[in-house]
Amino acid sequence: MVMNWQNAALAMAGVIGGFTAVIHGVLIQRLVVRPVEATFLAEPRTPEAIRRLVPLLMQFSTFAWLLGAFALVVAARWFEPQARLVTGLLVGGLYLFGALGNFWATGGRHPGWMLMAAALALIAVGVTSPS
Numbered sequence: 001m002v003m004n005w006q007n008a009a010l011a012m013a014g015v016i017g018g019f020t021a022v023i024h025g026v027l028i029q030r031l032v033v034r035p036v037e038a039t040f041l042a043e044p045r046t047p048e049a050i051r052r053l054v055p056l057l058m059q060f061s062t063f064a065w066l067l068g069a070f071a072l073v074v075a076a077r078w079f080e081p082q083a084r085l086v087t088g089l090l091v092g093g094l095y096l097f098g099a100l101g102n103f104w105a106t107g108g109r110h111p112g113w114m115l116m117a118a119a120l121a122l123i124a125v126g127v128t129s130p131s
Contacts, residue, residue, distance in 0.1 A: 007076040010084060010126030013119040014072030017095060020115040021065035033058050061098060068094050072123070081129060088127035095120050 003011075033055045041051045068091035075087040099116035106113070 003077075006126050006128060007084075008126075009122045010088065011073050011076035013091075013122035013126060014069040014076065016069075016115055016119040016122065017065055017072065017091070018069030020112060020119070021062050021069060024065065024112065025059060025062035028058055028062060064094055065098060072126075076126065085127045088123045092120055092123045095123070 036054060036058070037051075040046065041054060071087050072091055075084045079087060095116045099113045099120065102110055102113040102116065
């Protein structure tokens, strides 16, 4: 497969998405998971299943974005145009939800939504057919 500008855009979207996912995971762990574990999950009447499940659920979006980033890079290198389109639509849906949620939750004062929006623009370029 030739690395044309559409494939390069798709791979760059994956790199941006992966970078954003890693930073997101670190921040969620420090700023959300640890405080919740120290307060709510530390109470003796909190069931053990909840103690194990809550941190995993808080990091679920991180895992999904990171997996999506990997899929974009792989799609850029080895997938055919139709498979790249499907991959772009699926990962783009995840990134769109993340961008809109981040923008809404922070009132637009956070770079996460901008990075996800940039990755979305690159996905859109990456899934277009060359003319």
